[in-house]
Amino acid sequence: MTYDEILTKYEPVIGLETHVELGTRTKMFCGCKTDFGAEPNTQVCPVCLALPGALPVANRAGIEATIRIGLALNCDIAEWCRMARKNYFYPDMPKNFQTSQYDEPLCTDGYVDVTVNGTEYRIGIERVHLEEDTGKTLHVGGATGRIHGATESLVDYNRAGIPLVEIVTKPVPGLGALAPEIAKAYVAELRDIVRSLGVSDVRMEQGSMRCDVNTSLNLPGEEWGTRTETKNVNSLRSVERAVRSEIIRQAAILDDGGKIFQETRHFQETTGDTRPGRSKETATDYRYFPEPDLVPIAPDPAWVASLRESLPEKPSVKRARLREDWGISEVDMQSVTNAGAVELIEETIAAGASPAGARKWWMGELARRANELDVDLAEVGATPAQVAALQKLVDAGKLNDKLARQVLEGVVAGEGDPADVMAARGLEVVNDTGALTKAVDDAIAANPEIAAKIRDGKVAAAGALVGAVMKTTRGQADAKAVRELLLERLGVS
Amino acid sequence: MSDLTRLSAASLSKMISSRELSAVEVTTAHLDRIAAVEDRVHAFLHVDAEGALDAARRVDAGEITGPLAGVPIAVKDVVTTKGVPTTAASKILEGWKPPYDATIVERLKQAGMPILGKTNMDEFAMGSSTEYSAYGATNNPWDLGRIPGGSGGGSAAAIAAYEAPLAIGTDTGGSIRQPGAVTGTVGAKPTYGGTSRYGLIAFSSSLDTPGPCGRTVEDTALLHAVMAGHDPRDSTSINQPVPDVVAAARLGKNGDLSGVKLGVVKEFAGDGSEPGVLNSFKESLEALVKLGAEIVEVSCPHFEYALPAYYLIAPSEASSNLARFDGVRYGLRTGDDGSRSLEEVMSLTREAGFGPEVKRRIILGTYALSSGYYDAYYGQAQKVRTLITRDFQSAFEQVDVLVSPTTPFVAFPFGSRTSDPYQMYLADLFTIPTNLYGGPAISVPCGLSEGLPVGFQIMAPTMADDRMYRVAAALESAVGSFTPPEL
Ligand SMILES: [Zn+2]
Numbered sequence: 010m011t012y013d014e015i016l017t018k019y020e021p022v023i024g025l026e027t028h029v030e031l032g033t034r035t036k037m038f039c040g041c042k043t044d045f046g047a048e049p050n051t052q053v054c055p056v057c058l059a060l061p062g063a064l065p066v067a068n069r070a071g072i073e074a075t076i077r078i079g080l081a082l083n084c085d086i087a088e089w090c091r092m093a094r095k096n097y098f099y100p101d102m103p104k105n106f107q108t109s110q111y112d113e114p115l116c117t118d119g120y121v122d123v124t125v126n127g128t129e130y131r132i133g134i135e136r137v138h139l140e141e142d143t144g145k146t147l148h149v150g151g152a153t154g155r156i157h158g159a160t161e162s163l164v165d166y167n168r169a170g171i172p173l174v175e176i177v178t179k180p181v182p183g184l185g186a187l188a189p190e191i192a193k194a195y196v197a198e199l200r201d202i203v204r205s206l207g208v209s210d211v212r213m214e215q216g217s218m219r220c221d222v223n224t225s226l227n228l229p230g231e232e233w234g235t236r237t238e239t240k241n242v243n244s245l246r247s248v249e250r251a252v253r254s255e256i257i258r259q260a261a262i263l264d265d266g267g268k269i270f271q272e273t274r275h276f277q278e279t280t281g282d283t284r285p286g287r288s289k290e291t292a293t294d295y296r297y298f299p300e301p302d303l304v305p306i307a308p309d310p311a312w313v314a315s316l317r318e319s320l321p322e323k324p325s326v327k328r329a330r331l332r333e334d335w336g337i338s339e340v341d342m343q344s345v346t347n348a349g350a351v352e353l354i355e356e357t358i359a360a361g362a363s364p365a366g367a368r369k370w371w372m373g374e375l376a377r378r379a380n381e382l383d384v385d386l387a388e389v390g391a392t393p394a395q396v397a398a399l400q401k402l403v404d405a406g407k408l409n410d411k412l413a414r415q416v417l418e419g420v421v422a423g424e425g426d427p428a429d430v431m432a433a434r435g436l437e438v439v440n441d442t443g444a445l446t447k448a449v450d451d452a453i454a455a456n457p458e459i460a461a462k463i464r465d466g467k468v469a470a471a472g473a474l475v476g477a478v479m480k481t482t483r484g485q486a487d488a489k490a491v492r493e494l495l496l497e498r499l500g501v502s
Numbered sequence: 503m504s505d506l507t508r509l510s511a512a513s514l515s516k517m518i519s520s521r522e523l524s525a526v527e528v529t530t531a532h533l534d535r536i537a538a539v540e541d542r543v544h545a546f547l548h549v550d551a552e553g554a555l556d557a558a559r560r561v562d563a564g565e566i567t568g569p570l571a572g573v574p575i576a577v578k579d580v581v582t583t584k585g586v587p588t589t590a591a592s593k594i595l596e597g598w599k600p601p602y603d604a605t606i607v608e609r610l611k612q613a614g615m616p617i618l619g620k621t622n623m624d625e626f627a628m629g630s631s632t633e634y635s636a637y638g639a640t641n642n643p644w645d646l647g648r649i650p651g652g653s654g655g656g657s658a659a660a661i662a663a664y665e666a667p668l669a670i671g672t673d674t675g676g677s678i679r680q681p682g683a684v685t686g687t688v689g690a691k692p693t694y695g696g697t698s699r700y701g702l703i704a705f706s707s708s709l710d711t712p713g714p715c716g717r718t719v720e721d722t723a724l725l726h727a728v729m730a731g732h733d734p735r736d737s738t739s740i741n742q743p744v745p746d747v748v749a750a751a752r753l754g755k756n757g758d759l760s761g762v763k764l765g766v767v768k769e770f771a772g773d774g775s776e777p778g779v780l781n782s783f784k785e786s787l788e789a790l791v792k793l794g795a796e797i798v799e800v801s802c803p804h805f806e807y808a809l810p811a812y813y814l815i816a817p818s819e820a821s822s823n824l825a826r827f828d829g830v831r832y833g834l835r836t837g838d839d840g841s842r843s844l845e846e847v848m849s850l851t852r853e854a855g856f857g858p859e860v861k862r863r864i865i866l867g868t869y870a871l872s873s874g875y876y877d878a879y880y881g882q883a884q885k886v887r888t889l890i891t892r893d894f895q896s897a898f899e900q901v902d903v904l905v906s907p908t909t910p911f912v913a914f915p916f917g918s919r920t921s922d923p924y925q926m927y928l929a930d931l932f933t934i935p936t937n938l939y940g941g942p943a944i945s946v947p948c949g950l951s952e953g954l955p956v957g958f959q960i961m962a963p964t965m966a967d968d969r970m971y972r973v974a975a976a977l978e979s980a981v982g983s984f985t986p987p988e989l
Contacts, residue, residue, distance in 0.1 A: 055602050059826040061595065062582040062604060062701040066737050094822050096871070100844060105825035162844070164830070296871035298880060301707035301819055304737050 012253065015260040016186040022233050023188050023252055024223035025132075027176045027199060030142060030216070031074045032209045037141045037172035038065030038108065038303075045215070049165035057170035059103035064302050067092070071172035072115070072306055073316065074208035075139045078174055079116025080317050081202050082134045087115050089307045092139070092300040097293055101144035101164050109140035109175075111297040115306065121202070122325070123194040125187055132195045133179030144169040174209075180223075180233070188224075189252040196220055196248045201324035201346070212385070213244050220248055222276075224255040226263060234259070235269040239283050241276045251276045255283055324351075331355065335364040348376055349386050353393055360397035366404070370396045374417055390421040399427040409487055412436045438487050442494075445478075445486060449494050452477040463499050471495055506531035507664040511573045511721040514667060518561065518572035525558035525572030529616045532574045536618065536665045539989050544640050545650075545660035547579050548587045549619035557616035569748075570728055571614030576666040578657050579620035580627050581712065582701040583607050586617075590703045591635040592625045594855025595833045604701020605733045606670060606712050613728045618666050621656030625857045626824065627677055627705045629653050630929035633920055634859040642685060644954055644986045648913040651681030651929075657715050658685040662986055668725050669715040674706050675812055676909070676933025678713045679945035683908035683957020686947045686984040688722045688974070689715045691933075693964045694940035695740035698733030704823040706816035707738075709937045718983065719946060719975040723751035726967070742965060750968035754975025760794035762973065765901030769805045770932055775910040778951025783907045786948040786958050789980040790905075790973070798901050802893035807886045808935040809927060814870045814883035815938070820860075821867030827855065862923065887938045894939040898963045903973055906932045908945040908957030932959060942967040946974040947984045955984050 010018070036043055039056035055063035076086055093111035116137035122129050145168055150160030176199065184191050200211045200218060211218040220243070225236035237259070242251045254276075259269050274283040322330075331351065332342040335358075345351055350371045357367035371386065375396070379389040399417060402408045408416060408431065419430035431437055452474045453460045462470045471492060478491045506514075506528055517523040533551050540546060554574060561572040577583060580590045582600035584607075589595040603611065610617060624634040632640045632655030642650040643663040650659040657669035658681035671678035673691035682689025690713045697712045704710060714725035730744040766787070775783075787797055829835035829851030837850035856864070870879035897904055909929050919925040936943040941964045948958035958977060962970040 055600075058831060060582075060600065060602070060832065061588070061590070061598070061703040061826070062600070063602075064700050064704075064736050066735060096822050096825060098825065098828065098845070098848060100828070100830045103826065103831065105828060106822050160840075294873050296822070296868065296873070296876075298818060298822070298871055298876070302704075302737060 010260060010264065012257060013186060015256060018228070019226040019256075019260055019263070020182065020229055021184065021188045021252075021256050022180050022182045022225045022227065022236070023184065023192055024180045024236070025178045025192060025195060025248075026221040026223070027196065028219045029078070029174045029176065029203055029209050029211060030218070031071055031172040031174060032207075032217075033068055033070045033074065033172055035068060035070075036170040037068050037071045037139070038170055041170065043171050047167055049163070049167060052167040053169070057103065058166055059105075065108060067303055067306070068172065071139060072308070074172070074206070075115050075137060075174050076308060076313060077206050077208060077316055077320065078176070078203060079119065079137045080313075081206055081320055081323075082116070082119040082121055082137060082176065084116035084119030084134060084137055086308060086313050087113065087117070087306070088310070089305055090115055091305045092303050093297045094300050096296040099143070100162070101146045101166075101169070103144065103166060103169055107140060107143070108300055108303070110138035114138035121195060121198055123191060123198045124325070125190050125194050130184070130191050132181055132191075135177045135179045137174060137176050140173050140175060142168050142171040142173045182233070188256065189249040192222065192252045193245050193249040197245055198324070200245075205321045205324050205327070216243070219243065222248060222251050222255070224252055224259065225269070226256060226259045234263075235271050237269065237272055237274050237283075239274045239276050240286065243278070247276055247278060250281045251283060254281055258283065327351075335368065337364075337368070345372065348372060350376070353386060356393035357396045357400075360394045362397040362400040363404075366400035367393075367396060370399065370417065374414055375421075378421055390423065391417065395420050395426055402427055402431065406487055406490075407431070407438055408436065409438055409484070411484055412438065436485065438485055445482070445491065445494060446498070448478050448481050448486070449474075449491065449498050451481065452495070453498060460499060463496070463501060466501075468496070468501060507535045507667070509667070510718050511570060511667040511716060511724060512718070514573050515570055515724070519567065525561035525614070525616065526555060528572060529554050529558040529574045529618070532618055532666055535663075539663050539665060542641060542646055542989055543643055543659050543663045543665065544638060545621055545656045545663060545665055546576065546619045547589060547591065547622050547637055547656070550583075550586050550617060553586060554616035554618050557611065557614065561614040561616075566612070566614030568613050570668075570724055572616070573668060574616040574618050574666055575610060575725070576618050576621045576657055576660045576669040577607065577610070578623055578654050578669070578671050580623060580672055580703045580705075581607060581670060582703070583617065583620065586620065588620065588703070589637075590626045591623045591637055592855065592857065592860070593636045593834060594827045594851070598833050600701075602701065605698035605735060606729045607701060609728055609731075610670070615668075615728070621654070621660055621669060623656055623677075624653035625860050626703070626820070627653040627672055627674055627710075628820070628859045628863055630676070630680055630926050631914075631916075631919065632656060633916060634857055636857055639916060642913045643989060644686065644913060648915050648954070649684070651684040651909075651913065653677040654681045654689075654715070655685075658682055658687050658689065661685070661687045661715055661717055663989060667717065668721060670712060670725075670729070671715045672702055672710055672712045673933075673937065674709045674711070674816060675937050676930035678715060679933050679943060679957065679959060680909045680929055682715060682945040683947075683959075684913040684955060686955030686986060687715060687717055688719055688944065688946050688978075689713065690722050690726060690944040690967075690970070691936065691942060692726060692730055692967055693740065693942045694937075695738050696744065696942070696965070696967065697730050698736045698739050700733055700735040704819075706819040707823060708819060709812075709816055711937070719754065719944075719971060719978045720748070720751045722944070723747040723971050726971075740965065745965060745968040747968050747971045750971040751975045754972035755979050757793050757976055757979045759790060759973065759976050762795045762903075763798050763901040764790060764795050764973070765798050765800040765897050765904040767805065767897075767904055767906050768799050768801045769803065770906040774928070774931060775907055776912065776951065779907050779910060779912065779956050782949030782951055782956035783958060786977060786981060787905070790977060793976050793980060795973070800897045800900055800904065802890070802897055802904075802935070804886060804889040804893050805935050808890055808938055809931060811883040811886035811890070812930075812934045812938060813866070813927065814879050815887065817863040817867030818870045818880050819867065821864045821871065824856075824860070824864060827852065829855075859923075890935055890938045891940070894935070894941060894961075894963070902962075903969050904961040905973075906959045906961075908932060908959040912951050912954035912956060936961050940964055942970055944970045944974045946977055948977060948981050950984060
């Protein structure tokens with residue numbers, strides 16, 4: 010069966026559980042720093058190492074960020090709730106329980122609207138809760154870095170205790186063949202919402218946003234099928250592929266008269282399919298109970314109200330507004346969004362550039378550069394203010410397009426602001442009329458036949474002489490000005 | 503000579519601050535006493551003579567002054583002391599030296615109190631006799647063949663044997679008060695949250711309360727005042743001024759209890775207690791009436807469910823609190839020979855490292871929290887806890903404090919209750935309700951039964967710790983103190 014045939018027979022139900030690592034300065038229950046990429050076990054203390062006697066103290070910033078996410082996802086905020094202990098043994102979890110939330114999540118019952126192919130879909134949010142991250146285990150000596158064949162396992166606890174927010178959707182039926190695309194659109198929207206709040210850098214490739222995808226199939230009119238949970242879905246594209254491949258896999262089994270088992274599967278980035286995780290003979294009993302070391306969370310309603318009032322504009326609303334302001338198509342706006350360039354372009358415009366100019370640099374030269382360096386656009390090395398300054402130099406005729414690109418290269422290389430780079434590299438457009446007139450006259454003198462043709466009215470021939478002038482001025486002249494001057498000198502204009 | 507060790511902390515403090523005695527002299531006297539009697543008492547798991555003398559020298563140099571500066575102290579081994587071994591009397595932490603001080607230890611150090619060492623206890627504070635210490639039991643100075651109570655038997659015995667004038671204990675179900683009762687010493691469990699738990703190796707987080715142990719009520723109050731107070735590192739710590747327990751103890755000493763209403767818990771009367779214990783209790787009540795107190799019988803109908811509720815809540819929390827002892831980061835590691843899986847090494851470590859009572863409670867707690875049983879056990883126990891709290895609250899509408907014997911029986915011989923855990927658990931019958939409620943309670947010696955000390959318990963409303971000190975000091979002034987036979 011083809012994918013489309015499957016979807017005429019079966020109805021998929023999807024659900025998504027997304028973990029967002031909060032960008033708080035310190036960990037959730039201790040004062041340790043959360044800097045990414047620090048030397049292993051340098052951001053640890055008695056609390057996050059679970060030394061005997063150490064106690065947690067909740068980080069207010071983590072609670073605030075969770076409430077803001079909940080509010081942005083249209084959730085109700087609990088007036089009173091508790092953290093809970095999720096008990097299981099694992100070496101990268103120092104206490105052998107995770108401080109999380111169980112039946113009293115901080116935020117419940119919200120929704121996110123996403124638009125796919127011009128139609129809006131509402132994805133229900135079941136809950137948003139706060140928990141802590143685990144450490145990282147590194148297996149040494151094995152061929153692949155996996156535990157199998159490893160001679161040693163090393164644990165880095167720097168990540169242990171960093172606040173995580175888990176966002177769980179309600180099951181979403183009725184999406185049909187669009188389920189994979191809508192799943193992707195939901196995660197993208199969620200990413201944009203969380204990013205707009207400034208509470209996380211939400212980078213799927215760095216693991217600060219991680220997704221688990223639940224999928225089941227049922228025949229029309231029948232009960233929902235058994236769902237599988239696919240983990241290791243680490244990019245937007247993978248979200249779509251994981252749902253699609255799980256639909257295809259389950260349909261094949263069901264068509265063969267087989268049964269779907271409730272299991273955890275892992276998405277394979279290389280092949281695009283899902284593989285079973287380590288099978289657990291018995292379901293883990295996490296023995297949840299309220300965390301007695303922490304006092305209940307009872308957010309002051311006035312505080313919640315002020316957080317609600319200070320929420321930023323919704324990304325979807327903002328995108329529509331900006332698209333209109335910038336005068337670009339939906340497709341172009343989509344690529345700006347996907348490139349993570351919305352805010353950068355916005356700030357560049359605020360710094361004085363035209364929308365077209367701002368978009369041109371960020372989506373062109375700088376996007377290419379970011380791609381080459383494999384970094385986010387925001388980290389490419391140029392600031393919105395610099396890009397705006399560059400565009401102003403172009404608008405003032407001090408730089409032409411080619412020179413501007415060279416200046417930008419210097420800016421990205423850390424040589425300073427555009428004006429500094431232009432001066433240091435001697436890249437300014439030649440607009441000294443005397444020098445330019447001489448160059449034009451020289452070109453006319455050196456090419457009498459072409460000059461004669463132009464005088465006879467064959468203006469198209471002017472290109473050759475403009476090229477010659479540009480060559481002698483090493484590209485630092487403005488081609489348009491050269492052309493005008495040339496025609497003037499030849500008495501054609 | 504050795505008489506220095508017989509002095510109260512209050513007297514020692516005065517004599518040190520007036521330079522009549524040096525802190526080094528006082529500390530040395532106690533270290534000498536420890537050296538002389540430890541082979542019979544075994545109150546300490548670790549003696550830190552150098553650390554204690556260093557602290558004493560700083561006091562003598564005038565670097566630290568204060569109410570208890572220079573008065574030495576023993577600390578229960580469940581409380582972390584930087585660089586000094588802390589084992590919770592378990593094999594699983596043998597040799598572990600914490601990289602940090604518990605908040606209460608920091609406060610002792612800031613107060614200039616030399617820490618003599620770490621005292622013996624039941625492993626992870628689970629027990630009522632110290633027989634569950636992985637390093638051998640402590641002997642009761644009143645009768646070396648009998649238990650000193652538990653879990654803090656080492657702290658109580660150290661004081662009773664004049665090895666230290668003061669000690670730190672921790673009370674989860676009676677672990678300060680019951681050892682105090684059976685060794686003829688004073689032990690107070692402050693209001694939960696009144697003393698910081700940061701650095702106390704957790705047994706049951708919602709019940710654990712560090713507190714002071716001393717030979718007199720005033721000494722105990724002086725230590726209480728040094729230990730107590732808000733700690734931002736413990737979320738459950740109460741951010742309110744500490745009741746003035748020292749003033750209350752001094753007020754009580756004058757022996758006037760006019761207008762004070764004492765509630766006798768009807769449900770604690772009679773059955774379960776030894777006749778000698780009941781006798782001493784009744785005589786004490788009469789003595790208190792003579793001081794002007796009024797006796798009112800109150801009913802706390804849910805107290806009879808306190809013991810079962812406690813033995814669900816405490817083990818449940820313990821099963822989770824003790825999960826961190828897995829051999830990965832610190833302490834014992836067993837079976838890591840390269841051939842075994844991580845799970846096997848964790849499991850072998852815990853098998854070898856935990857003693858029988860700890861294992862019993864981990865299994866009990868794991869069961870009580872498991873899905874399908876949670877509501878019937880842990881959930882139900884929490885409801886009982888709420889009802890017991892209401893019993894206390896309505897009782898305190900009628901009376902100022904509640905009184906009872908501290909424990910139903912005097913110090914029992916070693917081995918007489920280890921074969922039946924329930925018989926051991928009964929030792930805490932009268933002390934457990936307070937822990938479930940969270941209020942303060944104190945045990946003060948009130949008499950002898952067949953030559954062994956009996957404890958009188960006074961329970962007060964939360965954050966009214968001063969009330970119990972006043973009554974305790976009054977009782978002490980009426981009945982006097984009790985001195986064990988020479989060792
Ligand atoms: Zn930390």
